[in-house]
Amino acid sequence: MAQTCQSCGNVQQPPRPRCIACHGTDLTWRDAPATGTVHSWTVVEHQINPHFPAPYTVLLVDVAVPGATHPVRYLGHVPGRTEPAVGDAVRLVFEDLAEGVTIPNWVLDD
Amino acid sequence: MSEHDYAWKPDACAIAGIGTTAYTKSSGASVTALAAEAALAAIEDAGLEPADIDGFVRSDYDEASPAALADTLGIDDIAYWGQTGAGGAAPCAMVGQAAAAILSGQARHVVVYRALNGRSGRRLGQGVPAAAAVGGGSGYLELFSPWGMTSPGQFFAMLARRHMEEFGLTDRTLAEIAMVCRRRANANPAAMMHGRTMSLDDYLESRMIASPLRMFDFCLETDGAAAVVVTSSPRARDLKQRPALIRSVAQSTGSSRLGPGQMYPVLMGQSLTDLASRRAADRLYERAGLSPADVDVAQLYDCFTITVFLQLADYGFCSQEDAVAFVESGALDVGGALPINTAGGQLSESYIHGMNHIVEAVRQVRGTSTSQVPGAEVSLVTSAPPPGTSAMILVAS
Incomplete structure (x- = not known):
């Protein structure tokens, strides 16, 4: 989903308390496409947080949301080492982390 | 640039004293004790007494408060204190804030300091405890942490990958930056890496993070x-050292299209290769009446090698397209077109969150660096690029 201003149509990510284009507060959510492309990525080899065992790959994903002036970005998490190319296709999945906690995630399209 | 009711005043204030502690992995001292040691050294260097100090400016990340530091130094009453940030974006802006206090008549001699037990105490980049339902903070951690984007190194890795994609950055280019800083540290007895050389193989064999x-x-x-004493230029001329005149200071958050808050939201901005440092540079040179070609030596903020790389074009020393060739030409070492981080920088001297860069920028215009650039008169120093940043130009008097 992407935060969208009902007054002027501006799409903004991250979400903010007000529309950064018209300062309006009539903000809502619009569905984002479930496909995107890799904008950048890193393989994390040095573990910092025990919840994220290394190695793992973090994807930074571009999604073309209708009405947005530039691609809306989301993060993706892939266990292990992958070496995508910038521009590779990704798709949206939903992952259950815990009871009642589900997050959107992006994985490389096979 | 907007019109201002009052113009920036080049050279109206100066850095009159500099001081540091030793740089170690385990100080055995409190952060306030470290701040006091550096402050006393800077005060003595200026030829002042602690009782002369009537203002303090610190980084928002600092654990030593102005009140505690004044108390430790036996100063009865402080007339001005302030802080800015975030973190490494602070040091040049801290000096700018001190100058503003002096020029507005709120203080006469201001100590600007940064103290930390960055190894034995609170280690940066290890992440911070956060509630599961966190949201809306300036870091927007809720949009990054759940996917394992949890440290500045991982953030800068994303920027480096884009520079590889867009401008042909390679690990050889980053290695050159690391090796230049190491050679300058090898020439600086106070640097933590003074006795340890770094070859290209050493760099390439260091483990991937x-x-x-x-x-x-x-x-x-x-x-x-590390600490410095800021005062008016007329006052500085009466003191012990050759003043380092504050030609200009600038801060910038960059465009709102960079993303809000601290660091991670930059990843959601329009471009990962167009940061606030570009606008800070424009503002800095305009206030200084100088251009990149006038800069003799630069202390470029180097939390990572990539941080140095991306600032080279932002501060106008080359284009983004030519940055790789610029670095690989040997421009960054002493004798090159733009000697950088002449004490070793944060990569090889010490990580004092950019405050050590200010001390070294002063040494260069005094002519006392361990890697002195002959005849250096214009000394650039920068404090962190994303997304808020600050920078300063010092000139010899």
Whole structure:
């Protein structure tokens, strides 16, 4: 989903308390496409947080949301080492982390 | 640039004293004790007494408060204190804030300091405890942490990958930056890496932390402190040292299209290769009446090698397209077109969150660096690029 201003149509990510284009507060959510492309990525080899065992790959994903002036970005998490190319296709999945906690995630399209 | 009711005043204030502690991995001292040691050294260097100090400015990350520092130094009453940030974006802005206090008549001699037990105490980049339902903070951690984007190194790795994609950055280019800083540290007896050389093989064999960044792309972790005394230029001329005149200071958050808050939201901005440092540079040169070609030596903020790389074009020393060739031409070492980080920088001298860069920028215009650039008169120093940043130009008097 992407935060969208009902007054002027501006799409903004991250979400903010007000529309950064018209300062309006009539903000809502619009569905984002479930496909995107890799904008950048890193393989994390040095573990910092025990919840994220290394190695793992973090994807930074571009999604073309209708009405947005530039691609809306989301993060993706892939266990292990992958070496995508910038521009590779990704798709949206939903992952259950815990009871009642589900997050959107992006994985490389096979 | 907007019109101002009052113009920036070049050379109206100066850095009159500099001081540091030793740089170690385990100081055995409190952060306030470290701040006091560096402050006393800077006060003595200026030829002042602690009782002359009537203002303090610190980084928002500092654990030593102005009140505690004044108390430790036996100063009865402080007329002005302030802080800015975030973190490494602070040092040049801290000096700017001190100058503003002096020019507005709120203080006469201001100590600007940064003290930390960055290795034995609170280590940066280890993440912070956060509630599961966190949201809306300036870091927007809720949009990054759940996917494992949890440290500055991982953030800068994303930027480095884009520079590889867009401008042909390679690990050889990053290695050159790491090796230049190491050679300058090898010439500086106070540097933590003074006795340790770094070859290209050493760099390439250092372990990968967050690809494409290796251990030697990362700055050090340091226990220590650095401080300077800021005063008016007329006053500075009456003191012990040759003043380092504050030609200009600038801050910038960059465009709102960079993303809000601290660091991670930059990843959601329009471009990962167009940061606030570009606008800070424009503002800085305009206030200074100088251009990049006038800069004799630069202390470029180097939390990572990539941080140095991306600032080279932002501060106008080359285009983004030519940045790789610029670095690989040997421009960054003493004798090159733009000698940088002449004390070793945060990559190889110490990580005092950019405050050590200010001390070294002063040494260069005094002519007292261990890697002195002959005849250096214009000394650039920068404090962190994303997304808020600050920078300063010092000139010799």
